[in-house]
Amino acid sequence: MSRNSIGGVRRAQLITTYGVGSLIAVESNSYMIAGIDRWSDYGDEHIIHEPRLQQQLRVRGFRLPPASQYEGRGDVPVIRFPIWHSCPESGTLKEHWKWGNHRGTAKCKVHDRELVPSRFVVCCGNGHIDDFPYFRWVHAGSPGTGTEHEMTIEATGRSAALRDIVIACKCGKRVSMEGALGKGALKGIARCTGQRPWLGSDQTQECDEIPRGMQRGASGVWFSAVRSALSIPPWSEAIHKLIEKHWKTLSKTRHLRDTVEDLELAKGKPFGIDEIVGAVEQRRRIEAGLEDYSEADLKAQEYQALANTTPEISGDQDFVCVPPDNLELDPTLAVDQVMRVKRLREVRALEAFTRIESPTPGDGKRLASLHRDDDRPDWLPAIEVIGEGVFLTLDQRRLAEWEQRPEVIDRIAPLGEGYRQRFLSRGTEPDRWITPRLVLIHTLAHAIINEWSLDSGYPAASLRERLYVSDTMAGLLIYTATSDSAGSLGGIVAQVESGDLSASIHRALNRISWCSADPLCIETQVSGVDNLNRAACHACVLLPETSCEEYNTLLDRGILIGTHEEPQVGFFSSKAADLTAS
Template sequence: MTPPPPRRRRGTDGSAAPARSLPRRGAVRRAQAITTYGVGALIAVEQESFIVSGIDDADGQWRRDEAPVIHEPRLARVLGVNRFRLPPASGDDSRDGIRVRRFPLWHHCPGCHALDHVRKFNSPPGRNECAECSEALVPSRFVVACEDGHIADFPYWKWLHRGRRGDGEAGFCGGRMSLRSSGRTSSLRSVVLSCSCGVPEVSMEGSFRRGALKDLNIRCEGRRPWLKDAPQLLCSQPPRTLQRGSSSVWQPVLRSALSIPPWSDTRVHALDRHWDKLRTCSTLAEIEIHLKYIFDGAPSPVSPEQVRELLAAMEAEDPTGEDGPDLDQEQRYRALRDLEYERLCTGNPEDSGHHTEQFVCEPPSGDGILPAGLGLLPPMLVKKLREVRALKAFTRVIDPETSSEGHEAELSLAPTGWLPAMEVHGEGVFLRLDEERIDAWAELPAVAARVERIRHRHQRVLAERASDPARVPPSPATPRMALLHTLAHVMINEWSLDSGYPAASLRERIYAGDEMAGVLIYTATSDSAGSLGGLVAQGETDRLAQAVRSAVHRAEWCSADPLCIETETSGAGGTNLAACHACVMLPETSCEHNNGLLDRALLVGTPEDPSIGFFSHLLTR
């Protein structure tokens, strides 16, 4: 990433003096500040490395015109905040950006091979180079992190002086360490550590073993370098060695919501700061009085009747109006998805709303009847949608989909009333399966046994990674969920070939429950590609029937068969069966479950038992 040229900003007095003296390093897109380089993530800029700072002071640092407020009341209530903020832009006219801190702090010089803390190299002001040989310093390739989100520099001194370190304090020997590569192989055996005190050389081989640091009595120190002045915490999690650029170093915990009626009308945003007062109103007359006070006698953009409808919707979504524990928060999040499913099923015609409406969902033109025996109910075309994705927290070492709340690292040292978020405007197609048919299919012994293997492995992963054994979340793996998830993947792959959208620009939203059997496939990008109409056109009945048949036929064969279809376990933690990158797996940005809980055999069956496949009857026609 190339840093932009330095620029001068006008001060408050109109002069050309910089508004702040902080140096600028590189630039990221707003969406990346949520999904890739969010709080606590490591970001490389040329030959330097930084960690993104927390949001404790960001609300005052980010200017409102560069980091506007995002409104989504339903998601805000679930997450216990009152608003969201879009990360600031990094254009030439921006005054401030996202704050970062240098990390890791240990560097080595490729010229003299010295390995030390960055301050010990005595770099010239404004430059990151070795004072002795003028070579640019290279940040440490290795860091240590734990499942609770703590991260620190790799303990090179302890790793090299194992068994010879006296009291165990870094620098006890008084020597100078060096790091070099022998160049014989590309493995860690060629990365060699040495010290001028005379201890034998040690390679980095074995440092990535799960218990490598624990065997040397190296414990997690509870460091949180992304939070300013954060104290060290007592941590019982074993530290793990990671590559600085590994995806395991940072994974976002995202929560998202679709704007659905009555909240999808942009005129409602004018009331966002006044709902606490409006919830005390019991009659239309009281609501009208409050509206006159809120808008200082000017006409209200929202009528009292609409306000009462919004209050009723708010009460239905959160009847207690109180914040509960994290488990209750997850329950409210599932209830939020239930309401989205209901609205996607009922629709919201374009001619029934105002021009400020952000959610338009209609059945296809014509009779909308799919061919009999396809297994799908008539689809819904979501011609306009808005999704808000908020960065709730992040995880390290483990992926967020299989983590418990206890492993989520906080974005700030003190609680804040807001979270960073982004919004996506796009389109999509909502598909529903025939529930009577899917229930009959799910009762087949072979189907139940196959999904039970997935559920058992996933539940075991959840139990191993749970911070509290008494609060292990149940695995969502059911025949209905696994079928919908796999169907969404093959349809995204099919539409990426047929409609011209790349697979990474499409995203799934699974609705699987006792009374839900649907999947929304929609555009996942925040640019104009999300509103060109190409995806909605794929939902017309004639095209949809052809696409489903083509996707099922394409899923019948994988280039990794017969190994793929006959595998007993695959995927991270063994949570997949017949699924690989050659058939149904998608880019990580497109999948809600990190490419887990997939089984292609549930769609097309196996050579030994074709009846397992829900759509296997399409292969014989």
């Protein structure tokens, strides 16, 4: 573990990009972020709370990752990974400790060159990771008969292809890396070692999966499993913010009313002692697990809060949601309700992570832990986002009629089958049904984000979707996804206040009606990871993955605007609207 500061990242990146178990390159070195049980305690002032999310994740609170102003106190610890390094001069390939370097920048003492961390690693679907088994790859799983087994790596320079990267052994065996990263390439050669280096060298697990070779910087090496919740009434109100400041005392006292009186919490406040006591007791019930919240419950509560008016009463509110003034909507868009979320707070917590495949709801078996099994902290790393947004709902009557059409069901069937196969390949049943409503609202959110990134002053990566989809919900929230001051510039709410909302949605739909990859894009039967997209590519509706709840899957712009052969499958196409009217 490094004892000195070696580099820095933004706080938000320690949740979404460089969280526990991920790899980070610092100059010519490569490191892995260590588990949270090895993070230093840097003060209670950096604890944040969101009671509903705490109850769901079974923790007592969340902790902001360290920031640079702490001058090294409480820095996030790292370990060196991969262990194997090579000399760029001689190509000699061996473990880091065999080079005689223990701290700082690793160097080859013979050629005075900085060592290069291994370009390849192996991962498995259970979250394990280890160095690529070069020795077994060269010897096809057999140690061979020779006694000299010094390894070298050589790039021929003819091309950047893997076939021009050759691994050789002093015993005489040579083999290129061609095919080494394919699924099943290591079958019969190596098995998963169950290594969890972010938790320590002794933290191994039994694992019978075949590991998969990957490039060290590949996106599939680490996916964050982030849970989030909005602060909605009553938790966003002043009374709960007051309780938060004194929660360490209020959570433990047996004489609650006397403590509230002694602290004079009601003095000069618009609420009395009884209201404070009631709010404390409500939060106590949640933290004791007496009020259970599933992710569906969180979303349903947020949906109701967003659909109702919460005016601004005081300046310390975390949630202000009001209808627009004199907004006229184009009826052909079938937008049922619009709300201006002038102020919101979201807490995003890193629950775990996955490798090879992105996490999906109900995917608990594949989630890799952030801490040792025998040393579970009562907190998780998290950030809070203060920003603004716009909430839209679609006409439920028109939506229900449209999603029952046979051609719409047929259009979405390949995505549902791809999603089912993803779970069946792991030996489990799908956790949900993929419905036309979900794909429609999800793709619409992407189209609007792409359009508003041009109009609002925010880049697409600073906007985020939050989907509310069920038999009784059909809404989406587009909000600022940044944790800095850019979260409250007013550019999102301005899309409604300007009266240009209908026009901006029309522009979004017109923009995705044609893609530079057409006709291949619009005619695609299935695409993307695990065949979970149809007509969706980087030239039309895909977004930065931090902006998307579904990791850029379950998208199809044909569901929005129709196709040449079946224009009626598009919810917003004129032919679909004519069918509904008739």
